[in-house]
Amino acid sequence: MKTSRGTLTALHLLLVWATMAAAVPMLGFGLVASAWGGGVGATVPVFLVGVPLALGLLTMAGLPARTVVPLCGSVRRRLGWAVLVFVLGTLGVMAGLAVYSGDVDLGSAEARVALTGAPYTVAAAFFVPSRWVRSGALAVLVTGVAYGGLVGPAQAQQREREAETARYRERAELLVLGDAPQGMEVSRAEVGPASFVVDYRPVRAGYELGYVGLVVRTPITPALQCSEFSAQNETCTVDAHGDMVEVHEIPGGTDGVTLTRRHHDTEVEVTSQSLDERGLRRLLDTLHPLSDAELQELMTEKKIVHRF
DSSP states (O other), X not given: OHHHHHHHHHHHHHHHHHHHHHXXXXXXXXXXXXXXXXXXXXXXXXXXXXXXXXXXXXXXXXXXXXXXXXXXXXXXXXXXXXXXXXXXXXXXXXXXXXXXHTTOOOOSHHHHHHHHTHHHHHXXXXXXXXXXXXXXXXXXXXXXXXXXXXXXXXXXXXXXXXXXXXXXXXXGGGOEEOOOOTTEEEEEEEEXXXXXXXXXXXXXXXXXXXXXXXXXXXXXXXXXXXXXXXXXXXXXXXXXXXXXXXXXXXXXXXXXXEEEEEETTEEEEEEESSSOHHHHHHHHHTOEXXXXXXXXHHHHTTOEEXXX
16 A cells, blocks of 8 residues: 555655746746847736646646645645645745756756756645655755855855856966055056056055056067167167166156066066166066966956956
8 A cells, every 4th residue: 555655655746846947948948038028018918828727737636646646636625726836836946946046057058948947846745745745845945045045155155156267368478467565555457468467555645655566468579679660758778688678767766667577488578666776577477377265366356357
C-alpha cells in the first residue's frame, strides 16, 4: 500500500512538473509576443485564455493524486488546489525571473525551461500529507532561496569582476604604473584603446595642492626627439639616457615639467607643475606592471574607468 501511494505521489509530482514546464513558458512567450506587437492591452486576451488553460491542465495533473492528496479528492476541491498551486508556483517563477535578471546563472535554455516547472512541483508537494515529501519540498525551497539570494549573486558578481578585469587586461603592455609621490595617491585612472592615463593628487585633497599626470602609450616615433617647432616659453632637451625633458614657463613664476621615457615597448610621459624634474625621474624609476592587487584596489574604489 505504501509503495502504491509513493508511486502515485511521484507520478502526481512528475505530472505537475511536466505540465507546468510545458505550459508556463508557452504562456510567457505568448504574453511577451503580444506585448511586443500590440502593447500591454494586447496581453489581456492571451492572459484570459492562457491562465484558465493552464489551470485546466494543472487540474488534470492532480487527477491521479485524488487518493493521496485530500484537496484533489473532488473536482471542486481539485480546482481550488490547482489555483493555489498556480499562484504559489507563479510567485516562485517571478522570483526566479528577478534572480535571472540579476545575472544569476540558471543554466542553459533547456535547464531554465525545466526549472520553470519546479516552483509548481514544490508548491504541490506541500499539499501531500507526507512528512518526507514536505521535508523534501522544504529542502528544495531553502536551497533555491539560498542559491538565488546568496550563492548565485556572489557567483554573478565574481564573473562580472573577472570579465571587467579581462577588459582592462586586453592591452596589458600599457598597464604600467609608478609609485605615487610622497603625500599623493592615484586619484583616477583611465584605460583606453591605445593609452593608459593616471592622475596623482594629494591624499589630503582640498587641503593641499598638487598634480602629476602619467600617460602610457604606444610609441609613434622610432626614438624620442624634440619638436622642431617650440614656443618661446618652452625648452626641450633629450639627455644622455634618452629621456626627453620639456619645460614650460607658466605666468606667475611656475614651471610645468614634462618628462618622457621609453619603457620596454611603451612610451611613458609624466607631467606636473608641482613636482620638479627630480621628482618626476624618481616616479619613472619606479615604473612597474600594474599588479592584480593594484588593479582590484582601483576597481573596488571605482578609481579606474574603461574608455572605448
